[in-house]
Amino acid sequence: MGLSVGIYGGGGYVGVELVRLLGGHPEVGSLAVASRGHAGRRIREVYPQVAAGGEYLDPAEVDASGLDVAFVAYGHGESAEAVRGLLEAGVRLVVDLSADFRLPDARVYREWYGEHPAPELLGEAHYGLPEVFGAPGGRLVANPGCYPTAAILALAPVIRRMGGGVRSVTINALSGVSGAGAKPSPRTHFVSVNESVSPYGVTGGEPRHRHTPEIEIMLQRLGEAPPVTFVPHLLPISRGELETIVVEAGEIPGPEEVLGWYREDYAGWCFVEAREEVPHISHVANTNRARLSAAVDRRAGKLLLFAAVDNLLKGAAGEAVQNMNLALGYPEDLGLEHLR
Amino acid sequence: MGLSVGIYGGGGYVGVELVRLLGGHPEVGSLAVASRGHAGRRIREVYPQVAAGGEYLDPAEVDASGLDVAFVAYGHGESAEAVRGLLEAGVRLVVDLSADFRLPDARVYREWYGEHPAPELLGEAHYGLPEVFGAPGGRLVANPGCYPTAAILALAPVIRRMGGGVRSVTINALSGVSGAGAKPSPRTHFVSVNESVSPYGVTGGEPRHRHTPEIEIMLQRLGEAPPVTFVPHLLPISRGELETIVVEAGEIPGPEEVLGWYREDYAGWCFVEAREEVPHISHVANTNRARLSAAVDRRAGKLLLFAAVDNLLKGAAGEAVQNMNLALGYPEDLGLEHLR
């Protein structure tokens, strides 16, 4: 019969990727796609590039109690409320793609996002970066942010081994425009973005992007880690992210050594690959891959890490389906084989 | 009567910008445009976007002894030989846009480019970043590299004031494809570049780009400066560069203080401007501007500097004409008013 799956927030860029991936997933029996903004419209009217034949439902129309799995792609705050309702309705597995369950501490959450709407669930959430933190065990997965996915994959093996020796971490991040969401704004107007690149997330002369605490907290689970400086830039491309990460430490390993760590830590995981050559965004776009590389500036005593992902796939919907696969005991790439 | 001006290497992207700028310069009386590759072809046949009516000459056809000013836009090595000949022929001012006279020391040059073809002229060359090193005085100007132009403008006021206190400098640089030259290659094929971003200049696991020593040496003229880590990336845009520079030091000034330094040091220069808001490449593309900004990550003790230029204008041909203006006593923006 297959799984009964619901998507909440199916009208955004991440939502529509979920529609595509789950629509072709061999274990999915039925798929309900809800969107508050598009309820009643045919999916392929809103996204003509999607083959799906169905209609967007109003979230209230979906019988949550009949769902095996739910994916929630709402904005922060709204997501947590929806997740609570779904868990109460007895949904077996909820994968939340918002930021609501990524920060394990309600006080830290408050500082960056405001009051947490469902703090009692924070302890249950599994941070869904399986190559670092393992397959999800419980009923709630906090799907990582796109930038943290790339950053933590590149940094985890380093922090594990070099721990307290790391003095400084700076992440220079470059992202395609789909990362800014489907809502039209002056900032995402074609003419604003095209033939340009712009740093963002700098407020009052200070870099302050919400993915910073997510990266720091997750790295601190793995070893001693310094504050992370995170500077994102908007690129004139639709999808994909590249991070060039600078690590300063007393003792700097060689690049081959770092590649060895990557290969060791990610052995057996099919979507993460370290190579000698630096990754380009085109090497990962439209796939669920993460590609990693490393270099060393010996004169300056710095380690350079390079990581690339597709922000909508490995950085969002692809990783979410991978998390569902792992949580339910399927191969991690089930239904994602063409995105390896 | 106006100046008699020659352009050598007028067939590349920088060369054709020189053609445009000098063709409209009010003090230029006659303009000879030479190109080894395109000799005999009409300029507007090779570059239909150029209004110029003339033909590319063979360099040997140009009577150098009749030139007041020559611009040389050859590759390194070849440029130095041409410059020597032009100076011997009595040209009053030679602006060299290659790397040949940027590094003042033949030994350093050898390490990065090979044997220097005209070491006896190295002592004569004025490094043509006038906002930092003043108006050119002699007969030979070494026009700065595009990346160094942005980097030194952003870093000079910092190094001057924070000198020995600066522990670490990392330059994350992003450039449009015209910076890679007009020669077709797999790397500059539209399909390779489009919808991607790629780090480059990493060889054998080490960042090694030739603009690194240029930046370091020029900064060391201004104060104590640590080794510079320089990581360039290729962007899917035609022109423009953005550098996000991370400076670590014991004592970090506030962003307003750094903006104050910029305003102080660049007062009276019309093409360099510091603003509170971060620069985008679109703010400077198709102009001779440099735009600067600063931010501070207090938690991590890092100063962030942002600099943007158009690599073909302020980073090459525009700066070259500005240097000519200053060397000959004209206003720095003569013929460049529409590029302010």
Next chain:
Amino acid sequence: MGLSVGIYGGGGYVGVELVRLLGGHPEVGSLAVASRGHAGRRIREVYPQVAAGGEYLDPAEVDASGLDVAFVAYGHGESAEAVRGLLEAGVRLVVDLSADFRLPDARVYREWYGEHPAPELLGEAHYGLPEVFGAPGGRLVANPGCYPTAAILALAPVIRRMGGGVRSVTINALSGVSGAGAKPSPRTHFVSVNESVSPYGVTGGEPRHRHTPEIEIMLQRLGEAPPVTFVPHLLPISRGELETIVVEAGEIPGPEEVLGWYREDYAGWCFVEAREEVPHISHVANTNRARLSAAVDRRAGKLLLFAAVDNLLKGAAGEAVQNMNLALGYPEDLGLEHLR
């Protein structure tokens, strides 16, 4: 002292081009820039790529009675009202960049745009395509639409000579996104436009774009012309337009003959040029040029015309300034020399 000039609607893409061009125009003494949406904000805060130092005024703040020249870049309907007020206030020359005075007949206007707000002025308006209809004589210029500028320049010499013999005209038009205006919408979101091309202006299975009647009516002034089929497409570029026009007629001239007609009709006009080679958008972007070419499919009995302009310059702001120059007796390219 210079001219006192006002810009109404200075906050859109066309408006900001006017700010740039008029800000550097040698005969402009004072420039008031009004914008209903941006009043009170600094121009360079809204458009950081503009060097201008001033502030957007509220239209009501501008003393129209003191203006020599006014440019109106409002939407249709609103523009006509503003123009009436300006003329009543005694402004010497009003250049209207909306569609309000392009169609000479209020009944035709009603069919495409609604009731005309100032029909009494229709008779006064000079259609400002000077290379076809001569220099403006009166106090009101209707600046042509961007598509009609290219189309009429390409077709006028043909209609004049082949008149009744022309059986069919189809215009396949391609435009950059700035032609759709600065207002954010799903259609102008970067991700919608990028890596795509889309036909538009098709409603209910019928091509219906408002530039169609403008083109037809202006051609009919020059000779007998059939109904024009006009199919616009949105391109993933910021600026520039290309039209590929198919003309069917009993007798088809050779391409050289058509080029000869172009050269004859546009002799003495500096911004229009016919060449044997087909124009690319890059040949005209960021200039006030129109480039034309012609080819012939003898087997099929069709004449192909190619025309390219920059939609914001020759197709809007550049042409508007050219019209002001001509109306006031200046050289047509005054202040536009760098855009030839």
Next chain:
Amino acid sequence: MGLSVGIYGGGGYVGVELVRLLGGHPEVGSLAVASRGHAGRRIREVYPQVAAGGEYLDPAEVDASGLDVAFVAYGHGESAEAVRGLLEAGVRLVVDLSADFRLPDARVYREWYGEHPAPELLGEAHYGLPEVFGAPGGRLVANPGCYPTAAILALAPVIRRMGGGVRSVTINALSGVSGAGAKPSPRTHFVSVNESVSPYGVTGGEPRHRHTPEIEIMLQRLGEAPPVTFVPHLLPISRGELETIVVEAGEIPGPEEVLGWYREDYAGWCFVEAREEVPHISHVANTNRARLSAAVDRRAGKLLLFAAVDNLLKGAAGEAVQNMNLALGYPEDLGLEHLR
């Protein structure tokens, strides 16, 4: 055991798509990928975006006699020779992606491409546009050109029904740069293509593109068809094609009628779909779809047809695999399910 499949010319853009598609095809048991230019290099070194682990072979290294199916993606002329050898070696099915077997008449071939190297095979070739000409029957498939795929799909139902009534057909075609091949040239340099659009295929004042006779001949198989005017344009996108086709006829049907013809003729075929809304390139990019639509300009008596495909998939490699599937009796979308 699965099919033994060979790819000849696996180093170009079409070749690498074949590698991807056949590498994931469930009936392919072994895959030999040959490339004269890249022999000995790992595939993923040349195309790091490809997951495939193997090496490019020299064509001579492949034991053709052991192949069930061969795909040939060479240039015209070279392809025919290779095909002859493969058929002689006993390969069960050869899918040729060059132009060599698309034109059924050696005299027509000579006019456009030169002397045909294997005219004796022309009669055997099945033109592989299955939705129009049915599933391939024999051992040689001539895979259609990318432009003809879109054009014939849009025009076939019209020519079948309106036959002799059609007076004129003009195809305005827009293509991404991958259609021009992977070989670097000034024309495919990023800076040449970016922010521009250029008509091409015009020689000596006449449109002459090799896909013209292919389209005409195939249409003539379906009914009476006039000469076709074909004007291609190069777009600043990587992949995808859009054709806007103008048909003039005495009697023009309504758009719904044409959509009805499309639905009737393409019923049961999964990759071709007609919709009321006009297709955008983004609706088909990275898929094996063709999307069709129609509009009518009643005033001018013209029918407008719109067709979009991905030039590398439905216009090349995807269609080739679809042809293999049909020739061997598999479902047409086997291994292509994610590209529907």
